[in-house]
Amino acid sequence: MENVPRTNKGFPVEAFERQRTPFYYYDLDILHGTLAELNRCMARLPWPCTMHYAVKANANPRLLAEIAGHGLGADLVSGGEIQAAIHAGFKPALMAYSGVGKADWEIRLGLECGVGCFNVESVPELEVISALAAEMGCTAPVAIRVNPDIDAHTHRYITTGTAQSKFGIPIEQLPQVVDLALTLPHVHLSGLHFHIGSQIIDLQPYEMLCDTINALLDHYESRGIHFETINVGGGLGIDYSDPDCHAMPDFEHYFGTFAHLRLRDGQQLHFELGRAVVGACGSLISRVLYVKHSRDKQFVILDAGMTDLIRPALYEAHHLIQNLTAVDGASQAYDVVGPVCESSDVFAHDCPLPVTRRGDLIALRSAGAYGESMASSYNQRSLPGSYFA
Ligand SMILES: Cc1ncc(COP(=O)(O)O)c(C=O)c1O
Known part of the structure; x- marks a missing residue:
């Protein structure tokens, strides 16, 4: 889809709302x-x-x-x-x-x-x-x-x-x-x-x-x-x-x-x-499934996991994570994790994000390289789709 309006942080969030998550967005x-x-x-x-x-x-x-x-x-x-x-x-x-x-x-x-x-x-x-x-x-x-x-x-x-x-x-x-x-x-x-x-x-x-x-x-x-x-x-x-x-x-x-x-x-x-x-043209777009408060941690649990983007689990790679729905407000530290049954299915520890809620759209930035091409169906998960603008 071309010429879609770009809103939050330059992303066409309205168009994202109509997509099934998780998916790769390529600019x-x-x-x-x-x-x-x-x-x-x-x-x-x-x-x-x-x-x-x-x-x-x-x-x-x-x-x-x-x-x-x-x-x-x-x-x-x-x-x-x-x-x-x-x-x-x-x-x-x-x-x-x-x-x-x-x-x-x-x-x-x-x-x-x-x-x-x-x-x-x-x-x-x-x-x-x-x-x-x-x-x-x-x-x-x-x-x-x-x-x-x-x-x-x-x-x-x-x-x-x-x-x-x-x-x-x-x-x-x-x-x-x-x-x-x-x-x-x-x-x-x-x-x-x-x-x-x-x-x-x-x-x-x-x-x-x-x-x-x-x-x-x-x-x-x-x-x-x-x-x-x-x-x-x-x-x-x-x-x-x-x-x-x-x-x-x-x-x-x-x-x-x-x-x-x-x-x-x-x-x-x-x-x-x-x-x-x-690398720079791609982001993995995901939705927050749950925000879970544990004793010492707050977890943001995404519908994207290591099967969609394995780099953090494989070599502790860092991707900038942004909340595209809640863009303002004081930030809190969250552990951002995926749904896969592996302890290594973690995208970031103590990641600063605005107060984040179920349903928010989250972007994992700079995921155009070694993201979609390394995706797997482990846990019988679907492969992520892709969306271009
Ligand atoms: C032989 C060879 N050429 C090129 C590349 C591309 O590397 P990069 O994506 O870091 O530019 C690789 C990556 O592993 C490689 O093995």
């Missing part, structure tokens, strides 16, 4: 503004750049179509995501297929569709891709995902670039893997791929990544090996505490960091942002 103005700013800042880098949107962050078909329409490619981690991306209109040549555990049918699907690149995470995977490509009579374009052993200073569940992580090929093993890839007849080694983690706010780890990449490029150039693409992954964080003040990530600063790279003529730079693209 398309924020999404479009974010995509325009991203494309503007990325275009200032001196090399040809492509943004592969990380579909895992949110695979809602309407959002995917909007993102494909802005010319982005897609970063995919399963056969299902490849199908969703094709359906949404992403160009196969602008698709990169990552993931430590690609099944044979998924690799075949990627080859059939002509994905632009397989980001390879292990030697056995490289050999299987080569064998399946040989069977299908084609050549697979591959990039080697390097684990650069850089700590992104983020939550341990979303750190991916350290030596302890299951992702990528340890940097010290890269020479053997490059040599192997160059000998496999049904594999075309097109590039190197990196992804050091998610929700990265301090950009210094990206500077370290640039240093690592520059050293690798010098080394391989001296061996006469030229990579067509360098993919620096995703991970740029968003401001969960104050989404109205920072509705958009600082793309200028982020892309500026990669100006430290020393790419060679003809080399392309690829990115894979997910959260920074869709």
